Amino acid sequence: MLPLLLITRYILILIPAISSMYLESYASNGTYVFFILLFFWVAELRRTIFKKSIGMLLVEIGFSGWLCYTFDGLLFIIFYSTLLTYLPAFHRHIRLSFLGVQLIALNLSLQGQSSSYYVLANLLFFTLALLLRHMNQVAQNKVDIELLYDQLRRQHYELDEARMQLLDYARQVENIAQLDERNRISRDIHDDLGHQLIRLKMMMEAGLRIMPTHMSKGMEMLTSVRDQLTESMELLRSTVRKLKPDDDSMQSFTLDRLIEGLTKEKGIAIEVDIQGMPYVLYPSLAFILYRNAQEAITNAIRHGGATSVQIQLIYETKQITMSVSNNGQVPTGQTAKGLGMTGMEERSKLIGGQLLVTMDSRFTVTTVLPTFRQTH
Structure with missing residues (x-):
């Protein structure tokens, strides 16, 4: 129970109890004070031990009705103290049931009072019930808004984390793509250009060995080496061009x-x-x-x-x-x-x-x- 409602609850017991002592003449003020203190004790038991007890709630309603009927005065106001305890705490169908029980008990306890008491007591009862219902709705709306805000904030964090992961994934994909392209080019250079250069070296060595004895055959082999070197240079140029995109794609x-x-x-x-x-x-x-x-x-x-x-x-x-x-x-x-x-x-x-x-x-x-x- 909220501190403000708790203070209001005990004020609604204390003020009518003190006021009734001066408005009414009781045979024994000590007995009256004893029952008022007993009612305080019942209210405190409900607050501390029997918070959700329907039986104790019925005891308090019956006790407040008996006090109002026995001692008259302004003690009908203590009904409103009990009203503060169960409207915010119980479900809707339970609240409506106890509203009916308490309204009947209130009107029964006012027997013998003037009609103005009936009108005032019932009017205050319905006004307070509507006010508490509105306060309960406002509190529930606040809780719903806070839950929605927490959910939106959590989703925002999740989206932000997902965005960062996506950016990191994009950078990794780009690095992997670059690495794959470099590996492919290195394999092309090793497999094609490297093997071709080794073959040309062997052909040049063979040509140099036979030139002293077979000049024409040696020149033929060197001419073939020259032609194949031209092809190797073209292969090297095309490989280098793959490393650098053209100007149109870059710009x-x-x-x-x-x-x-x-x-x-x-x-x-x-x-x-x-x-x-x-x-x-x-x-x-x-x-x-x-x-x-x-x-x-x-x-x-x-x-x-x-x-x-x-x-x-x-x-x-x-x-x-x-x-x-x-x-x-x-x-x-x-x-x-x-x-x-x-x-x-x-x-x-x-x-x-x-x-x-x-x-x-x-x-x-x-x-x-x-x-x-x-x-x-």
Whole structure:
């Protein structure tokens, strides 16, 4: 039982008990005080030992009815003290049953009293019952909200952990793919080029040995070695080319390619300001920066009528920040997020980044992404 309800319960016993001593004339005040103290004892037993006992609850209701009927005065108020104990504690059907029992006991104990007592006692009874019911619902709603909040927080932690595991898995897959490609190339060099070079060495040694006696045969063998060396050089060049992707695949999602295309197509002036020491980004990070810059510039031209765009890249140890601002018209008031802005935000949050929008003198979209660099 809450401390506030406990204090209220004993006040609802003490105040009517003291007031009735002055309002009524009893044959023996000692006997009256004894029964009031006995009622306190029953209430305390229910609070400490018989918390869920239906039998003790019935004893308290009957005892309070007998006190009210025997000593009159304001003792009908102690019914409300009992009401505080079972409305928050028992199930709905049990509460309704005891409400009916207590209401009957209350009205029976008021026999011989004036009609105003009946009206006042019943009105207070129903008012307090409704108030307690509302308090119980509020408390239950609070518990439900706290449980929901804990569940959402736990799911947030699980999603964050899953995202980190996914990023770690992506890095491992990338490293494994690179390792597999290196192993494949090393096998190609060993199996094809290595064996071919060994064969050519043996042919050259044989040609050198027979040239003093068979000049024409030796020259023929050296010519064959020359031709096969040409083939080996071509094989070596093709293997080296596999180690380095072509320029188109390397620059498909670079800001330079984006700026070049937009300048030709839209005729817009784009300035780039790079701060910090640039370093190589994961392809996924470069793709997100490319798409967000593309969307921000497209929105600036379409919605703001911009003619000039400034892109600022800040390379930091653990994150990279890209701000795209334009000289177009700045929206007034709160603007709803469109599909483009929502896509930019979702791409950024997917790898733990964030998207910020500021509308001061210029409309600026800032993308902040973690780089997951190993600096040691």
